Amino acid sequence: MEVYLVRHTETVCEKGICYGQSDVGILEPYDAIFKSILNQLPQDAVLYSSPLQRCVILANHILENTKIDSIIEDSRLMEMNFGDWELKSWDAIPQEVLDPWMEDFVNVRVPNGESFVDLNDRILDFLENKLTKGIEKPVIIVAHAGVIRSFLCKINDLPLKDAFQNKVNYGDVIKIEIA
Template sequence: MKLILVRHPAPDVASGICYGSSDVAVAPHILAAARASLRGSLPTHLPMYTSPLSRCAALASTLAGDLRASRFTHDARLMEMDFGSWELRAWHDIARGEIDAWAFDLAHYRPGGGENVLAMATRVAAFLDDLLREQHAAVIVICHAGTIRLLSALQAGLPLAETALLAASGAHKIAYGAVVTLDFQRAIVTPAI
């Protein structure tokens, strides 16, 4: 199965703000530019899945019509990580000790008391397992950079704790509006933690 992953356009939030699971919108002109760029380059008549957060869902709902998606589904398992009390705070205002604690234990530490990367990996892997069972040839998924990094890491077939660490520790930036294509040749049975 081919996964065509699209990162949402740049949200209308100041640079340097932590906004994981917060529902921040995209300015209309940014959304229109992303739509124009993507609708000519993405295949038509495929199932489309999206994070329900508006920065993804707004783009997905317009593209679903443009591309005549065969199915259009919001799935909360595609959401970005919940950073708890760090949400909508400037990164430089978060205590250095808290950020260091997260860096020391990337997979298990719960930033701001929110979700840890392992929990996010578990829900993203469950989404992928369900998707693979549906046996589509290809799908389009509108989601977040963290979700894309986890889906990419899941290709290695590692236990989830190692997958979470791989996704969190890699220095790979995914641009807003970028398209990343992954190919899963076989069904994944998510390894035990």
């Protein structure tokens, strides 16, 4: 099965701000980058999206400019929950709280948030329950860098601790094959 992992475009957040599940918008104008993304996607597919607006705006554009029938929003595709750190500057997070997470982001949970394992568990659940049920069309998933890195770790049999080896820029389209 062809799967197209699409990262949302750049957000309105300033550089250095932590925004996992915060529902932030995207920078305008985005027409040129949306057109570039569309040119890399099939015209007919099953379209999934994170319910956060930075993904839904792009998913709606894909829907309106292809033969796709609908968007299936799935909360398992949301970015990592950064809990107490949401919308804070990374520099404002106390080192004694940040350092343990930086040393083991895979297993250490953000205060009142998630670890990367938690995010990965959501993605594995999505894969097992959504992408293994005989879908005959290509699949497009509009999501976030952490979500896409999780998919790529699974597909490439890469340990989660090496997730950041997967470069995922704003507006990237990454095509993978799932058996």
